[in-house]
Amino acid sequence: DAKTTQPPSMDCAEGRAANLPCNHSTISGNEYVYWYRQIHSQGPQYIIHGLKNNETNEMASLIITEDRKSSTLILPHATLRDTAVYYCIVAGYNQGGKLIFGQGTELSVKP
């Protein structure tokens, strides 16, 4: 599986958009980009995933560059409850049981 690189930490003002970058320059053609987050010491929570097209759901938007070497997770209106560690993962489709988590980005949403 391809590796990912994320900044260790980021801050965001409450109500503003949070843009979390992820570099995955070695991604292969059949690998997807998955985003999860972990709030405090809870189990990780799925956010979104995509292959090459931009994706949006009720939680976030995922923007994948045309060369697929990087992506950005966008939380459009961050709240204090979005403070968490966000993990970007690259894996083949149907690999849910063996996703490899990296260190993630610790997002702090501040009032």
Next chain:
Amino acid sequence: NAGVTQTPKFQVLKTGQSMTLLCAQDMNHEYMSWYRQDPGMGLRLIHYSVGAGITDQGEVPNGYNVSRSTTEDFPLRLLSAAPSQTSVYFCASSATGTGYTGELFFGEGSRLTVL
């Protein structure tokens, strides 16, 4: 649906003791996996299973055994506990095939301390 249920939530062991962490899911998921998370670190994959009777090693399998006799259950066995196994353990499950949604469902975690 209860989702993914882990027991116990907390456990203290002495070095050398053995124990089993239990994980059960009621979503008829084929994929199940165990992760450990040390303080301030990301999750590391211990073992995973793609269906009943099939298991494989993850990133950090040493010191742990698993088996998958049913679709619902995926127990994690610590054979001889060591202080280095002090961690929070998460069990997860996922659908596969036509039911795959990209989502891995996690339990609440089992917090293990080895003295």
